[in-house]
Amino acid sequence: MQKWLLNAMIEYNSASFQNSQSYPAVLHMPGEILDKILKWCFESLPDEILVGIDVNNKQKVNQQVNEAFRSMESRKDLFAGQDFVIGEAEIVNRGDSYSVHHLPEDWTDGIFTESRGARGGRFTHWLHTHPNAVAIPSHQDADAAQSTHGVDLILGVEFTPEGPLGWYDNVEGVRRPLGKNEHQEREDREPPRGAAGWRRKWWKKKNQRQVLGIAPTGHSIHGLELIAFHKSGVGVNVVLVDDEGMPYGWPFTK
Ligand SMILES: [Zn+2]
Numbered sequence: 001m002q003k004w005l006l007n008a009m010i011e012y013n014s015a016s017f018q019n020s021q022s023y024p025a026v027l028h029m030p031g032e033i034l035d036k037i038l039k040w041c042f043e044s045l046p047d048e049i050l051v052g053i054d055v056n057n058k059q060k061v062n063q064q065v066n067e068a069f070r071s072m073e074s075r076k077d078l079f080a081g082q083d084f085v086i087g088e089a090e091i092v093n094r095g096d097s098y099s100v101h102h103l104p105e106d107w108t109d110g111i112f113t114e115s116r117g118a119r120g121g122r123f124t125h126w127l128h129t130h131p132n133a134v135a136i137p138s139h140q141d142a143d144a145a146q147s148t149h150g151v152d153l154i155l156g157v158e159f160t161p162e163g164p165l166g167w168y169d170n171v172e173g174v175r176r177p178l179g180k181n182e183h184q185e186r187e188d189r190e191p192p193r194g195a196a197g198w199r200r201k202w203w204k205k206k207n208q209r210q211v212l213g214i215a216p217t218g219h220s221i222h223g224l225e226l227i228a229f230h231k232s233g234v235g236v237n238v239v240l241v242d243d244e245g246m247p248y249g250w251p252f253t254k
Pocket residue numbers: 128129130137138141154
């Protein structure tokens with residue numbers, strides 16, 4: 001696993017821990033699975049992807065960790081698979097935000113004879129990406145989540161060159177960065193007026209966005225965000241765990 005991701009996961013978990021009172025439940029996601037999903041996400045840019053996720057019925061979540069992340073308002077049976085660590089993920093669709101939530105026919109044909117919503121209800125959890133947009137559910141996302149038994153996750157990815165649609169963050173909601181995102185502090189900074197060419201270049205270099213990595217498509221990755229939510233509309237906390245089911249960066253202190 002790459003060092004930046006390891007560090008990003010430790011920071012993310014620490015924030016999950018500090019904000020644990022804001023969430024009624026916790027989702028335990030292995031870092032390995034996140035790593036895999038990030039790879040698919042980067043390979044597919046600038047498209048959006050939909051990933052189906054199942055839990056490992058043989059791996060219960062670590063109770064010590066669950067206790068540490070438990071909030072006053074915690075709910076035992078909020079979502080399907082709540083007691084189990086995520087076990088596998090599969091990329092099931094790729095496209096734009098209008099088509100990606102509807103599974104292609106070869107996924108739905110014959111298997112889902114009854115109506116179970118656009119996604120066929122095959123997986124416990126679902127994740128989709130938001131290319132160049134914040135990880136906050138849209139109305140369409142809230143609708144699609146109604147047939148999810150587990151939780152819905154959104155992975156926001158900020159990249160350049162951004163294509164016709166620039167970074168979009170004019171949305172209300174709680175942001176959960178994964179990896180430092182200094183974009184907000186920097187977006188309005190322009191080179192000084194009337195600066196000479198060499199000075200503009202120097203300024204731009206000094207104020208350019210951070211780069212977490214380069215995707216196989218050649219896109220520069222500037223920032224990531226990850227959230228989970230339940231169909232009832234409440235947010236679900238996420239903790240990224242290692243092979244033993246322990247959070248990266250454990251233990252945490254308030
Ligand atoms: Zn969405």
